[in-house]
Amino acid sequence: MKIITKNNSLFLWGIMIFSFFYLSMIIPSHKKKSKNIRTYYPEVFHLDNTDKEWVENELKSMTTKEKVAQMIMPWVMGNDQSLDTLETVRIRQMITELKVGGFAYFQGDINNERKDIIDMQALSKIPLLIASDFENGLGMRLTDGNTFPYNMAVAATGDTSLAYNMGKAIAREARAIGVQQNFAPVADINDNPENPVIGIRSFSGNKYIVSKFVNAFIDGAAVGGVISTAKHFPGHGNTKIDSHIELPKIDKSKRYLYKNELFPFIKAIKRGVQSIMIGHLNFPALQKDTLLPASLSHEVVTNLLKNKLGFKGIIITDAMRMKALTKYYSVAEAALMAVNAGNDIILMPPDPEVAITAISNSVFSNEISIERINESVRKILSAKRWIDKTKPKWDIFQNGNSYIPHQKLAQKIADKSITLVKNKRHIIPIKTRKYRRVVSIVFSYGIDRDSVLTFNKLISNKFGSVKTIVLNKRSRRRQYSKAYSYARKAQLIFLPYFMRAQSDEGTQRLYKKYLKFIKKILRLRAPSVLIDFGNPYILSPLPQTKTYLSAYNDVEVSQISAVKAILGKIPIRGTLPISIPKTKYKFGYGLKIN
Structure with a gap:
């Protein structure tokens, strides 16, 4: 029989204490386990x-770090197609080294984004979760994507x-x-x-x-x-x-x-x-x-x-x-x-x-x-x-980057959305032969003329000739004077308003400037048509407006629908999904024209 001396006993106790602390370091602790944490599958x-x-x-x-990486979703801008740029190196490194769980895409075009995603998925051992902001269609983020009304x-x-x-x-x-x-x-x-x-x-x-x-x-x-x-x-x-x-x-x-x-x-x-x-x-x-x-x-x-x-x-x-x-x-x-x-x-x-x-x-x-x-x-x-x-069974873009049934759906939504709120002079639907001197004064925040001119191009085609002035944050007094001069001689004035509500100081100043100018135009004898392309509440500070139509947003199909509605090419059936403050025009209101 082996005799355990006092020294041996102390030695054994030392080993046991050391082992306890060592194991506590390498074995994950469950002290932080929550009662709400359990194994379930949504x-x-x-x-x-x-x-x-x-x-x-x-x-x-997966290792612990790999599990954590699954919870991280970085962004991809998608507008850089080179193979050796810092952006592509960054993406490759996040997939192969950091092993992130997915990416959020924010810019690009259909063909390049599809190719990028295929390449990224090929680099990842576990499938990547790819996300994007497509609230009203791919066109919200991609240059050639289909865009639905907001x-x-x-x-x-x-x-x-x-x-x-x-x-x-x-x-x-x-x-x-x-x-x-x-x-x-x-x-x-x-x-x-x-x-x-x-x-x-x-x-x-x-x-x-x-x-x-x-x-x-x-x-x-x-x-x-x-x-x-x-x-x-x-x-x-x-x-x-x-x-x-x-x-x-x-x-x-x-x-x-x-x-x-x-x-x-x-x-x-x-x-x-x-x-x-x-x-x-x-x-x-x-x-x-x-x-x-x-x-x-x-x-x-x-x-x-x-x-x-x-x-x-x-x-x-x-x-x-x-x-x-x-x-x-x-x-x-x-x-x-x-x-x-x-x-x-x-x-x-x-x-x-x-x-x-x-x-x-x-x-x-x-x-x-x-x-x-x-x-x-x-x-x-x-x-x-x-x-x-839930992989798709067929590729809707196999014959090009646009799918006609979806474009028709977008136009159908836009057509049915147009809401006529005021028509006191009963000029809508407008008879084009009645007006020869027509002016359109566009109110926009940015300087991107193309995005706000679909309406004007269509109106010009229907009336033969329309004088157009685009006002934006860079417009000076001379442009306002020119716009007013055109309006004074006009028989009909269109006021397409493309600004959305914003809180920054610069936009607020521009908003007040626009309101002051619109009120000045509304005092002229010629009939005016105020059209909302981004802020249906614009009628609230402009109660003197006699003709007001809301398209709600500036996407191309909605601009097309606004023109069709104004000229009587489609029935007007839309109703307000909001109430306009300081007016009698509440949720559910809308004039109907067949």
């Missing part, structure tokens, strides 16, 4: 046992089947080029006419209309095989501040928020929306910290969205490079807070590598549990599996 992705097995196998094959115009038709078909059409075009997630639809209620960032991107100022059209779009997108993303939770509609510039605060009661801002999101969750984007907004009624963005708030993302509202799909932040965040948080701070809040995907951090390193180090130091990371990665992999199972 029902919205309809996975079978084979799919779940694939998810688990992929999850087991959401407010869609709601003006009163026909939810058009939203469904638009969602499906956009999804099919997106999948044809390799984009699998659309950061749409906008589920915000535009209940603040001065909102500088949502406006016509919202379907309506009425929560019921927003919900109906959002759900129709979601249904169409699912049929088209694309993950739709309701945004910007808990609601970006009731603010005067743009979160790209500063942190907006929506200071409403919890009761009000549940009945209004949250309403479309609650309905979308019940409908089966697969993803929700969290806005960089502050809601004092929902958060104890009145300076914290909702996107970084555990109270909003986990307690409210995941636990109370029961959302089980993918939660993605709004772009992390927006000033509402970057003004107050470092890249590492924001990334860590976003994960702790409960987000699954960190969208466009200013430095993806810094974000991955910060989150990974927090896992290694047991500040964030590996179970928390697994929860998000499991959802991301579930989405990728669903995408693989």
Whole structure:
């Protein structure tokens, strides 16, 4: 028998204590495990046992850092096709070295984007999740993409089947080029006419209309095989501040928020929306910290969205490079807070590598549990599996970069959206032979003449000759004087207004300048037709307007429809999806002309 001496005993105790501390360092701690973290697969992705097995196998094959990288979605501008530029090297490095989970595309054209995505997918061991902002079609981001009217115009038709078909059409075009997630639809209620960032991107100022059209779009997108993303939770509609510039605060009661801002999101969750984007907004009624963005708030993302509202799909932040965040948080701070809040995907951090390193180090130091990371990665992999199972059966762009049925759909929506609000002189529909001296004074913010001249080109073709003046932020007194001189001699004056609501000081000055000049034109004897191409609320400060028509947005099909409606080529049936302040023209109003 071996005798254990006192020295031997101390030696053995030393080994045991050392072993305990050593093992505690190499074995992941479960102290940070949350009661809410469990193994589940979002029902919205309809996975079978084979799919779940694939998810688990992929999850087991990844290192901690690779798992974290799945949660990072950097941006790709898509307008640089060279093989050896810093941009292409950056993208290649993020795929092969950082092993990010996907990319958000923002510029380019159809052919090059499709080629880029094929090349990127070939470099990645795990399929990449490719997303983009196609709220009203590929044309929102791609130079040669089809463009549908904005959401407010869609709601003006009163026909939810058009939203469904638009969602499906956009999804099919997106999948044809390799984009699998659309950061749409906008589920915000535009209940603040001065909102500088949502406006016509919202379907309506009425929560019921927003919900109906959002759900129709979601249904169409699912049929088209694309993950739709309701945004910007808990609601970006009731603010005067743009979160790209500063942190907006929506200071409403919890009761009000549940009945209004949250309403479309609650309905979308019940409908089966697969993803929700969290806005960089502050809601004092929902958060104890009145300076914290909702996107970084555990109270909003986990307690409210995941636990109370029961959302089980993918939660993605709004772009992390927006000033509402970057003004107050470092890249590492924001990334860590976003994960702790409960987000699954960190969208466009200013430095993806810094974000991955910060989150990974927090896992290694047991500040964030590996179970928390697994929860998000499991959802991301579930989405990728669903995408693989919903591959399109045919390429709608096989005969070119435009698909005629979708272009016809866009025109149909535009035709049905045109809303006649005032027609006191009964000049609409206009008889072209009655007017020989016609003037069109265009009000625009930028200097891009082509985008605002479709209307004028069509009007000129119909009237034979129209004198056109384009006013913008660079216009000087001489151009205003010239425009007024033309208007004084005219028999008919068109006032196409292309400006949207903006909050910056420069735009506000220009807006006031335009209003003053329009009021001067309206005092002339010749009949004037004010046409909205971006801000349906423009009638509010111009009550003296006798003829007012809203197209809601400036996309080409809507400009075409406006001309057709003015000349009596199509019936006018649109109704206001919003109420115009300080007027009698409320939600649902619209003059009808057959």
